[in-house]
Amino acid sequence: MENLKSFLSLCLGGAILWHGIIVFLSETKLVDIFQVQPAPGYTWDIADPGIDDFHWMSTPEGVLPSPPSPEMSETHYFWEKNKVTWRPGMFHPEFNVVAIEETGKWRPLPGYKFANDKNGDLNTVWQSGLLHPNFKVVSVQQEGSWKPLPGYKFVNNDNLETTWEPGQVYPGYNAWATEKEGLWMPVVGYKFVIENGLWTDVVWNPGQKYDELKVQSGEQKDSYIPYPGYKFVNPGVDLEVAWTPGLPHSNPDYANYVASNSEGSWELRTQPVEPTASDYFMGWFVKGLASAGIKKVFGDNPVSDVLLRESTKDGLRGIGEVLKK
Structure with a gap:
């Protein structure tokens, strides 16, 4: 009987000692009498039954290894093999953290x-403006929400996958996304400010010519001038231009030229010839003679009266030209 009591006391003492050790170990946690589980971040140091399915996964939390099989964290009794191993990529059940290497x-x-920076404190706070380590997104004010980086858009609403979107305007800057991912170009009329090989700002660049658009940036910000011979199709709306035959050349040095019917070519503008004093006197004589002849044949009539008035005007104009000299 004494031996039995001693044996039971030894077992009880061992059990109490085991429970005490488990309580103070950081790798395991006591979940019930004689029962223990790996602490957060740990699994049992046994072969994972799901090892054949092991793979790396792209998740909203980053690229992580596939989670361990449930058997790797199930409850063990104290007499079972209770050695544990650290498992990077496991999520903490209580905090917004993930185990690292x-x-x-x-x-x-x-x-x-x-x-805070207190060692061992795993409390976290959501912070807007943080870049995601695996996706082209940045955190926004609302916890758990993200927005694509400039130039990108979400592929769908189910995950954080994004795709580059050419033509997208950079927020706050006059630059748009090109066909090549990650490459930007200034909006028409603007230029990059380059520092240490990177653009840091976009500013207006007056006088810049754009041959493919047939426009030039004006002196005033966001103003544009069409090339000579062209006119804006939708003024104030876009930069579409059209060749306009008959339009005078905008350069004063070529004021005598107008746009021809063939795009890009010009023709000399026909200048009206101003009548001389002799021309006016000739008109006075001819019109006066015609008026007198018609009146002699037909008598008083409207035609001869009109010719007489025009003859008088030409005579006065001729006198005016003489006086100018």
Whole structure:
């Protein structure tokens, strides 16, 4: 009987000691009497039954290894094999952190940062403006929400996958996305300010010519001038232009030229010839003679009266030209 009591006391003491050890270990946690589980970030150090399905996954939290099989974290009794191993990529059940390669260390999930620098404190806060480590997105004010980086758009609303969208305007800057991913070009009329090989601003660049558009940037910001011979199709709406036959050349040095019917070619403008004093006197004589002849044949009539008035005007104009000299 004494031996039985001693044995039971030894077992009880061992059980109490085991429970005490488990309580103070950081790698495991006591979940019930004689029952233990791996602590957050740990799994049992046994062969994973799901090892054949192991793969790296692209998740909103980053590129992580596939989660361990449930057997790797199930409850064990104290007499079972209870050695554990650190498992990078596991999520903490209580905090917004994920296990990293270094044993016992965690990093905040994308969009979060540690609330303070206190060692071992895993409390986090959501922070807007943080870049995602694996996707072309940045965190916004609302917790858990993201927006694409400039030039990108979401592929769908189910995940954070994005695609480059040519033609998209950079927010706050007059630049748009080109066909090549990550490459930007200034909006028409603007130029990049380059510092250390990178553009830091976009400013207006007056006098810049754009042969493919047939326009030139004006002196005033956001003003444009069509090339000579062209007119805006939709003024104030877009930069579409059209060749306009008959339009005078806008350069004063070529004021005598107008746009011809063939785009890009010009023709000399026909200048009206101003009558001389002799021309006016000839008109006075001819019209006066005609008026007198018609009146002699037909008598008083409207035609001869009109010719007489025009003859008088020509005579006065001729006198005026003589006086100018």
